Every structure is written in C-alpha cells, then in structure tokens.
Amino acid sequence: MNNNYTINHFNDLVVRAGKVNNVVYTDFLNLNEQLYFQNLPNNSDVICILWGGFDLSLRKMAAIIPRDYLYDSNVNIDFPFSLVKIEPVNHKFSDKLSHRDYLGALTSTGVDRSMFGDIIVEEEQAYYLCSNKVLDYVLSSIESIKRTNVVSKIVSSDILFELKKEECIFNIYPYHKEISQKIKFKEINATVSSFRLDKLVSLACKVSRAEAVSIINQKRVFINDETVTKNDYILPDNCVMTVRGYGKFNIILSFEKNSKDKYHLKLLKYI
Structure with a gap:
C-alpha cells in the first residue's frame, strides 16, 4: 500500500x-x-x-x-455490515452466473468496491457482505443479472x-460457519527452483514462461490486491495471487529444499 x-x-x-x-x-x-x-x-x-x-x-x-x-x-x-443471499427468482430458467457476473452487478449500481466484502458463489446462488451504509440502496437496485431475474434477502447476521x-x-x-465451508479449492503441489513471479504464474496458469511474462506485462497479475509488473518479483509466503482470466490462488511456500535443491510449494486455486 x-x-x-x-x-x-x-x-x-x-x-x-x-x-x-x-x-x-x-x-x-x-x-x-x-x-x-x-x-x-x-x-x-x-x-x-x-x-x-x-x-x-x-x-x-x-x-x-x-x-x-x-x-x-x-x-x-458491532461491525456495520450484513450478509446478503442473492439467487434467481426461477432456478429452472436461470443463467449460470459466475463470480464476475455477481461482482459486475454489484459495481454496476455505482457503489464503490470498498462497500462490499467477499462474494461466495454456489451453483445457483451467491452470498456477499455489504456495508450497512449502502445496504438498502443495493438491495433495491439489483433486480436482474444478465438475463436472469434475481431476488436478494438479508441472512441472519448475529x-x-x-x-x-x-x-x-x-x-x-x-x-455462518457454513459460508466458510462453501469455499472450495483445487490443490496443486509442485517443486520450483525459486519463487519468482513469472515461474509461479506459469505453473498456476499452465502457460509457458513467455506467456507468463506477457500476462505480467499486461498488468493482469495482483499479489494481495496490488498490481505487480516485475517478472523477478519474489512472492511472500501465504499470499493471494490473482491472475485475470485464470483465477485466484493462495500461495503456500516451503523454504526447505529437497534433495534436488528445489523448494516445495502448494497452490490452492479458488473454484
């Protein structure tokens, strides 16, 4: 920052x-x-x-x-936010909505991103945290996402x-402890010679090193929500890497080398 x-x-x-x-x-x-x-x-x-x-x-x-x-x-x-559940009016005829769709609907209200917390997406519904400052306005502003009519309601927030x-x-x-259980990851284990950004983007996104460099140069990589454009940037342990177009990853590093002089790391991809 x-x-x-x-x-x-x-x-x-x-x-x-x-x-x-x-x-x-x-x-x-x-x-x-x-x-x-x-x-x-x-x-x-x-x-x-x-x-x-x-x-x-x-x-x-x-x-x-x-x-x-x-x-x-x-x-x-008493933290001034509420948990909101949003879902299609008719599940049978609804589009499949992604995290990007829900986020786009929230920001299209004209409300700043700082008014919203995390968005947790399930198959046919989503949950999001909303500041009480704008809660009533947001609830009344979102009636549809893409071609799907939706309904929102506040979930008990004790x-x-x-x-x-x-x-x-x-x-x-x-x-809502069950909200945490709705967050799912795909685990990727690997070994690397260093924790350079271009190497980890290549590994996480399954692209070549040259493609990873191009993605970084296009300012599509964020570490803990900050844009990083240096290919040789060394990632810190337990950070969150977001790559636009590829997803979000929690990076867990091990600083002990194996017999081949490489480091272990774990990537948890949000799915």
Missing part, C-alpha cells in the same frame, strides 16, 4: 477513535490495506480487529478500538464476540 491519501485517511481514523474514545470502523479493506492495521505498533493507543464475516474471508473491515474503551462495562463491537478484557483479546465466531 503506497497511496499517501489512503495512509493519511487511516491515520485520521486512528486519531479520531482515540479522541472520541469509541470504536471507529473502516470500509472493507483489501489484503494490502489490511497490512496498515496489522502493523500498528504495540504501544499504540488503539487496537484493531479485522473481520470479514466468516472464516477465510479475504476482504475485511477494521474496528479501531481505544484501549481505554476495552474496560468499559458497556463495550459493544456476530458473537467474547471479549477477554484483561488480555485485550477478541475471539470472534462467524455467524
């Missing part, structure tokens, strides 16, 4: 939370933006909790909480928190 405006905005939110001695929430953050809150110094006057509504969520809001506020007997942390004040630790329980 190198956008000075974004960093200054986050700084302002942290200062504001301290001044009003109350919880301040961000909009949904991408993976790179979340690093700001993960890297706050330990002596900060606030702590931050990142939460996207369910286990394995990628896009999350941050709750910025003054440390003194934690000891208030009336402490209340988020349970157990706060251990003396340790300043939050244990967060997702309101």
